[in-house]
Amino acid sequence: MAYIIGNTGKWEYVIGLEVHAQVASKAKLFSGAATEFGSEPNSQVSLIDAAMPGMLPVLNKHCVEQAIKTGLGINAKINKVSIFDRKNYFYADLPQGYQISQFYLPIVQDGYLLIKTEEGKEKKIRINRIHLEQDAGKSMHDQSPDCSLIDLNRSGIALMEIVTEPDLSSPYEAAEYVKKLRSLLRCIGSCDGNMEQGSLRCDANISVRKAGDMLGTRCEIKNVNSVKNIIKAIEYEAARQVEILENGGVVDQETRLFDANTGETRTMRLKENSNDYRYFPDPDLLPVYVEDVLIEKLRSELPELPDAKIRRYVKEFGLSQYDAEVIVADEEIAKYFEEASLGANPKIVANWICSELFGKLNKNNIELADCKITPIMIRELVSLIEDGTISGKIAKSIFEEMFESGENPEKIVTAKGLVQLADSNTLEPIIDEIIAGHPDSVAEYRNGKEKLFGFFVGQVMKKTGGKANPQMVNDLLKAKLSK
């Protein structure tokens, strides 16, 4: 449990998150227009998205199925009947003058996610609902000196709004929740989870209180769009509220905007200025009826979910809990891992991925997808180590080579003559030569300076270009030195 330490003592965080996850779908929620990111402004706008007179929405069934799958993934209730409502307000990038959303009866209710707290304890975060809604367009105020421009490419794109109860008690927990949710969405395939491109956006409701007190007044922080910023925004906002309260002030219920550049939040609108959205069922759309058959079909199509996968990796593959969590956190890495460990020792594969591969990716700042090392190459590398063809040390240099050239490890081994020396007929003369060449060291060793053993190993390795089988070198050296 984390606290804010104020002048009057400890304050608790009370945090709820609303995550807007763009549904992975080629078409928009109510129109056939495309949804590709980064397209020319207003190039993906149908007559419906532009709210031309007489245009009508037609529900994209695929988006509904994605929401149901996500609901199953968070152990939630899927509502057999759900309704689309209109949320009415005026804004230049909201062509219809209303957003089609699900206010009264969302498609998914009452789910949860399990996260790990700072203390490593499992904690249940209740999810109140997932509802489907349309995204708005984008207003651009910096493109022209005398007018604002509107890009409607996003207008009508399907979003899932995933709303927690105020169960999160620290910025860390909030970040963990978002990471966990993101890996779940990616695993299910219902959202690509890309925060930079805005496929996953987060609003945070934050209040503070003294332990045991009633809930304080909350502020909603809009547009916190990276895990790092979630932590920053919550920390800043909570500290701001504590300062107000400790100076005898009152927190105004308001919507605030997080500024990623300054790390601060600022007032966007006060509650008394908030819209009366006049929610009512959209008469252009029929209620959504979901049959059990569909729910069961979608359930059977669900992939193995992250929690189950972590358990399996630990239990069946013997991975450490930590490695398993790191690998499962990213669906791409989990796939990579599974492919690499087909026919190779999964535990060693996991070590290579978590230490060497991640290290390389971080250092060179590239994504797994852009990495030249394929899972098959990792598998071959680990097999070469396991069957004694190469040593672990050589393997690291081969790994470097693979990363640079994308060449497969066996080829590198052959081309560079890196096959391990594990033949005593070859090694013995080399060892004899070294012993003969360092009579002083031999004498010292024999007189009890056993630390020198490493020196002899090093000499053998140097002589063999690191190719000597370490175990064999050890055995032979020990035998010869003790003579």
Added chain:
Amino acid sequence: MSDLIKLSITEALTALRNKEFTAVELVRSHIEQSEKNKHLNIYITETFDKALSMAKIADQNYHDGKARKLEGIPVGVKDLFCTKGVKTTAGSRMLSNFVPPYDSTISQNIENSGTIMLGKTNMDEFAMGSSNTTSYFGDVINPWKAEGNDADLVPGGSSGGSAAAVSSFSVMAAFGSDTGGSIRQPAAFTGLVGVKPTYGRCSRWGMVAFASSLDQAGIFTRNTKDSALMLEAMMGFDEKDSTSINKEVPELVSACSQSIKNMRIGIPYELMKTEGVDNEIIQMWEKSIEIMKAEGAEIVNISLPNAKYALAVYYVIAPAEASSNLARYDGVRYGHRTNKDNLTLEEMYIYTRSEGFGDEVKRRIMIGTYVLSASHMEAYYLKAQKVRRLIVNDFNDAFEKCDAILLPSAPSAAFKIGEKQDNPLTMYLNDIFTIPASLAGLPCSSVPAAITKNGLPLGMQLITPAFDEYSLLRASSAIERGVSDIDFIPRGF
């Protein structure tokens, strides 16, 4: 050639097929008639040139033996249906410059059937009105005049231009839309047959929305058989409209010559006591019951106990939906935008919408916004939805006992332009008989059934169960046969 305009659609089609005259001649005679009736202010946009070139194609199709079902029939289209490349205004300044880059499904369907559009007909602004006096493009004048009084009368609304177009013989049929009576009431005021099919029969795609849960396209013609022909062409499932119903379109023409022997006609006698209904309306109703009896129908007393709340329910639900549907007219993407400079976004909205909308539209947007507001939603909108359900139940109960319901279309004959203008409530009462069927989404019609002492037409309304347009036309044609001795032609036409 001038008698070409007096033909029924069935007669015209036979003659075109037999090459007795050409489609160009038929279209030209209707253009001439339209020109003669300019003072009625029927069209917002005329498309005469395009109509003539389409008529040439129609003649070619007849020549090639490729004529479509309604090839060459001149029609009017309410300016609520988006027409590709042809201005579509919804009778509003807000859309006075709007040229859609697409065709509504209805305009597409009727063009595909071979009809030829002579123009976009005038209407109450955004279909809000019962007198066609709220159009930005001026009042429409009813071709009918009372005996010994030359005062201009309203054609009814909101599809007033379409009604005036057919009753003045400017077109052979005209398409309209009916939200609370916008086809049936003007049909009654102009001596025409008007039909609104079941909600969901006609696609709303590309039809400028007023109240989405009520809006339904329909037709004006001079007889029931012509309506049947047009309905067959315009109805049909459309996957682009989620509320469209995937049901086969019935053959309807034969219904118009079928006897109604043993059909059970329900009469909600309790509504005869409705306040403010002209005596002549009650007399027509009684006479129509006699006609039905004479045609072999069984008359049944039915009750619609919640019908008296229909008007109140309608004036909550329709404005609520309208207030949201009309939010898109904000001056940002198309349509009218204020030309005032240096405005904030909010000021731009305020000026654009204040300038772009007329009083009746503003009134309904305000009512709708009020009934949906957080503090009034429960008392108005939700309550109205519950009562709407009760009204639907009333009809379901009634249809246990009868096959069609017979009642008047409007509480009076056409009134003078300007009358009832000061008090919106009196104006709203015009729809008292038409609204119940609208709320229940039922197919309904208005059939000319009497002429008042002053020489003005009156209409009887028929309502049948959902999707039973066949029985609707069957019963409607019985009334038509019963009054075949009356000519429903305005003086001077």
